[in-house]
Amino acid sequence: MTTETIQVEGMSCDHCKHAVESALTNLNGVSSADVSLEDNNVTVNYDETDVSFDNMKDAIEDQGYDVK
Template structure:
């Protein structure tokens, strides 16, 4: 299992938090995703043999947020 912190811009509310966490945990290989609105990032636990960082970035961007 790998843990990465991804910086995200544009999140401001609980809806944003849920949207990003749900988009990530729906990816095969992601076990947890925890957004910190205050810090502007998400911490993701995932199996890097099943999911790539590019897939996670795309899932976040598809929700309307910018990955930095």
Template structure:
């Protein structure tokens, strides 16, 4: 299991938190995604044999947010 912190721009409310965490949690291999609105980050616990950073970035950007 691996952990990654992703910087995300544009998150400001509970809807943002849910959109980003739900999109990441739906990926095969992601076990948990915790959004910190104040810091603009997402801490992701995942299986790096099933999902990679590119897939996580795409899932976030598909929700309309920018990954730094």
């Protein structure tokens, strides 16, 4: 398992938090995702053999948020 913190812009409320966490945890290989609205990031635990950073970035951006 790998843990990565991804900077995400545009999140401001519980709906944003839920949207990003759900999009990530629905990906095969992601075991958990924890959004910090204060820090504008999401910490993701994942299996790098099943999912790539680009897959996670795409899932976040599909929800309307920007990955930095």
